[in-house]
Amino acid sequence: MNAPGRPRRWTPTPLIGGAAAVHAGALASWLAAPATWPWAAGGVIASHLALTAAGLWPRSALLGHNWTRLPESANASIAITIDDGPDPDVTPRVLDLLDTHRARATFFCIGERARAHPEVVEAIVARGHAVENHSERHRHYFSLMGPRALRSEINAAQTTLGEIAGAKPLFFRAPAGLRNPFLEPVLCGLGLHLASWTRRGFDTRTGDASLVARRLLDGLASRDILLVHDGHAATDAHGAPVILAALDTVLRAASDRGLATVTLREAIVG
Structure with a gap:
């Protein structure tokens, strides 16, 4: 663990990594088969809703580490x-x-x-x-x-x-x-x-x-x-x-x- 107060490397959480993968997959799907755009758009919208819900939950650790209790x-x-x-x-x-x-x-x-x-x-x-x-x-x-x-x-x-x-x-x-x-x-x-x-x-x-x-x-x-x-x-x-x-x-x-x-x-x- 980095010393307190020192910058540290950011590592995406599984939710953020998954959302990025959904975006990449949706783009690839649309480029390969434009007719699949409704499915691609639906996946992107669902990932955004999940990220928004995580941000509206103050005690969530889905977007990054969060102190909800003392060590x-x-x-x-x-x-x-x-x-x-x-x-x-x-x-x-x-x-x-x-x-x-x-x-x-x-x-x-x-x-x-x-x-x-x-x-x-x-x-x-x-x-x-x-x-x-x-x-x-x-x-x-x-x-x-x-x-x-x-x-x-x-x-x-x-x-x-x-x-x-x-x-x-x-x-x-x-x-x-x-x-x-x-x-x-x-x-x-x-x-x-x-x-x-x-x-x-x-x-x-x-x-x-x-x-x-x-x-x-x-x-x-x-x-x-x-x-x-x-x-x-x-x-x-x-x-x-x-x-x-x-x-x-x-x-x-x-x-x-x-x-x-x-x-x-x-x-x-x-």
Whole structure:
């Protein structure tokens, strides 16, 4: 395995290799017997549908390696991952909560938000947490981008976050977890690893912190990767971000079950 952060060789997955073979076969079939074009076109369309479905499944490894759980070496640990920040109001309160529980977390930050609030990113690092790449602008059409646009978007965040945090990210999480077959070659070239999650709280949509916590704790086990949000955070009836009460409950339960918290960076570096 390459050293973390170093570019690595991209190897197509069986699905991507199969789709390429279907395209080549369809072209050869059409050239040899033009009347077979409906069958050739049908095969190409089916392969595109399969690739699209794989990209719409955030936890899929069909388009490339995807961290959905920590490696076995993590033992009795879980990872708390926090997306869409930094937020100048919510993130400092999340940091205080993590300090209270002596927990470490991984913050997937948006580049343009980090540029707007560099002091918050600096506080994340100073308090022992990791900063990783969640794209430069968190575009809703991220999964529709081509390879050049993907590289520009991700590399811009690498530069921004690396300068502010003092170390370039080792992990990338796609906006909403959605992606396409062009993403993995870009990540390999930039030395990044794709990370999704084991379970999520849907805390950008749900204003009930207890429900968010139940979703995260249902079946919680060692090596799980949990997803919550400090950016775009839903609020409860009193206007408090639900991440605060939900994460407090989760961290208490994890401690009771003997589960420690680690950052993804710690898990890959060892």
